[in-house]
Amino acid sequence: MLGWSLTVLLREWSARVEEASRDLPHGVRGYQVLSAVVHDAPPTQAALAARLGIDRTVMTYLLDKFEGCDLLERRQDPSDRRARRIVPTDHGRRVLAEVDARVAQAEEELLSTLPPEDRRVLRALLEHAATGAAPGEDRCAAVARSAGLTQEA
Amino acid sequence: MLGWSLTVLLREWSARVEEASRDLPHGVRGYQVLSAVVHDAPPTQAALAARLGIDRTVMTYLLDKFEGCDLLERRQDPSDRRARRIVPTDHGRRVLAEVDARVAQAEEELLSTLPPEDRRVLRALLEHAATGAAPGEDRCAAVARSAGLTQEA
DNA sequence: CGCATATCGTCTGTTCGACAGATTACTTCT
DNA sequence: AGAAGTAATCTGTCGAACAGACGATATGCG
Numbered sequence: 455m456l457g458w459s460l461t462v463l464l465r466e467w468s469a470r471v472e473e474a475s476r477d478l479p480h481g482v483r484g485y486q487v488l489s490a491v492v493h494d495a496p497p498t499q500a501a502l503a504a505r506l507g508i509d510r511t512v513m514t515y516l517l518d519k520f521e522g523c524d525l526l527e528r529r530q531d532p533s534d535r536r537a538r539r540i541v542p543t544d545h546g547r548r549v550l551a552e553v554d555a556r557v558a559q560a561e562e563e564l565l566s567t568l569p570p571e572d573r574r575v576l577r578a579l580l581e582h583a584a585t586g587a588a589p590g591e592d593r594c595a596a597v598a599r600s601a602g603l604t605q606e607a
Numbered sequence: 608m609l610g611w612s613l614t615v616l617l618r619e620w621s622a623r624v625e626e627a628s629r630d631l632p633h634g635v636r637g638y639q640v641l642s643a644v645v646h647d648a649p650p651t652q653a654a655l656a657a658r659l660g661i662d663r664t665v666m667t668y669l670l671d672k673f674e675g676c677d678l679l680e681r682r683q684d685p686s687d688r689r690a691r692r693i694v695p696t697d698h699g700r701r702v703l704a705e706v707d708a709r710v711a712q713a714e715e716e717l718l719s720t721l722p723p724e725d726r727r728v729l730r731a732l733l734e735h736a737a738t739g740a741a742p743g744e745d746r747c748a749a750v751a752r753s754a755g756l757t758q759e760a
Numbered sequence: 761c762g763c764a765t766a767t768c769g770t771c772t773g774t775t776c777g778a779c780a781g782a783t784t785a786c787t788t789c790t
Numbered sequence: 791a792g793a794a795g796t797a798a799t800c801t802g803t804c805g806a807a808c809a810g811a812c813g814a815t816a817t818g819c820g
Contacts, residue, residue, distance in 0.1 A: 455646075456714050456730055457620055457639060458659075459737035464613040465660050466740045471610060486610060493608075500797060506611075507618050509779065514799055536786045536797040561609050567739025572732055577609060579721065579729040584612035586720025587619045653768065662807065667770055681769095689768040689815045 466564055474556035477549065479519040483508075485557065487516055488550050491526060491540050498537040499528070505588075525549060619717055627709035630702065632672040636661075638710065640669055641703050644679060644693050651690040652681070678702060 468482050478484040486506055496502040503513040517540065520526040525546035531537040542550070565573045621635050631637040639659055649655040656666040670693065673679040678699035684690040695703070718726045 455734055457617075457624060457635075457710075458643070459730075459733040460613060460617040460620060461639070461660065462737040462741050463733065464610075464617050466742070467610055467613060482610075486614070490611070498797075507614065510798070511780090511800080512778070531797095534787070534797080538798075557610075564740050565736055568732065568736055572735075575728065576732040576736060577612075579725055579732070580612040580616065581608055582725075583718055583721055583729060584615040587717050588615050589619070651768080663769070664771080664809090665807070684768095687768080687816070691769070 463564070467561070470560040470564055471557055474560045475553045478525075478553060479523055480516060483516065484520070485553060487513075487520065488525060488542070488546060489554070492542050492547060492550050497539065498531060499540055500537070502540055520546075616717070620714070623713035623717060624710055627713045628706050631678075631706060632676055633669055636669065637673070638706060640666075640673065641678060641695070641699060642707070645695050645700060645703050650692065651684060652693055653690070655693055673699075 471485055472481045475481060475485040478488065480487075487502070487508075490496065490502060490506055494505065496505050499513060499517065500510060503510050508516070517526060517528065521528060524543055527541045527543055528538040529541055531539050562573070565576065568576065624638055625634045628634055628638040631641065633640075640655070640661075643649065643655060643659055647658065649658050652666060652670065653663060656663050661669070670679060670681065674681060677696055680694045680696055681691040682694055684692050715726070718729065721729065
């Protein structure tokens with residue numbers, strides 16, 4: 455049942471978000487990338503790929519497209535010239551803000567059969583579970599973040 | 608965050624269940640099929656595919672394999688000779704029971720960062736949300752089934 | 761009844777995306 | 791300095807998903 459629930463919800467989420475992010479390259483995938491870059495700011499391209507569970511070779515052409523659309527930029531990491539830091543452009547931030555709003559609404563619709571209180575509980579539990587189950591993640595950072603200590607930046 | 612949580616959890620769930628269902632054909636997919644047949648008993652092959660969000664042409668060769676392994680059987684639906692009813696064999700039930708046990712354990716590990724009480728809440732909320740969001744499902748039945756879920760339990 | 765249309769399951773062909781492996785550039789260790 | 795390791799890219803291959811056609815049956819309508 456757990457597997458089925460997750461599968462169904464993710465599929466429905468994807469369908470709705472696909473809709474909400476049709477201006478973005480690569481649809482849902484694109485939204486996840488842009489969102490991760492802006493909100494989580496992973497240090498490098500590899501870290502970004504790891505966080506999203508995307509193959510590194512795939513990440514390459516995803517980012518190519520995003521650079522071509524002036525949504526993201528690749529910059530040399532000054533401390534390691536092999537690595538690239540992925541930075542959102544102003545345009546990228548603005549576009550994401552719009553899409554985020556539509557996604558938020560889509561998500562509320564997705565959970566509309568739950569009372570508002572339960573929606574918040576579900577979100578919180580999911581995030582906590584996912585953070586705890588994510589592979590390779592720095593466990594200390596993960597725990598700190600989900601304990602709500604992340605307001606510093 | 609919701610999308611990310613779902614993605615991560617489903618990916619991790621799949622990885623662990625893949626492990627747990629090595630004896631079954633087609634790994635996770637196979638487990639989902641067998642589990643759906645036994646526990647949900649969808650009336651026809653098409654209904655089964657719809658429930659799992661699998662393409663009908665894919666379902667065909669999945670079931671071929673399962674029949675070949677004596678885990679499931681296709682029977683003529685007496686009321687509609689175009690349709691097939693998918694029925695588990697005794698062997699299929701036994702195998703599923705074993706796999707189910709391992710899956711249950713894997714799921715508990717997956718959620719091990721949550722206190723037991725929260726795990727049950729999460730499962731219940733997920734199921735409710737998925738049932739409500741599933742496409743094509745009989746909405747009345749779904750709502751009735753999970754009404755008042757938050758208070759009881 | 762005879763015809764049109766829709767549905768169930770199967771089969772075929774094509775396409776598209778994921779992944780493995782090699783490659784280049786750079787870092788780090790000894 | 792040389793060896794080994796890592797970041798990102800490029801190339802080729804393979805498999806799984808989907809569209810479309812088909813045979814069989816069901817249903818609706820005049």
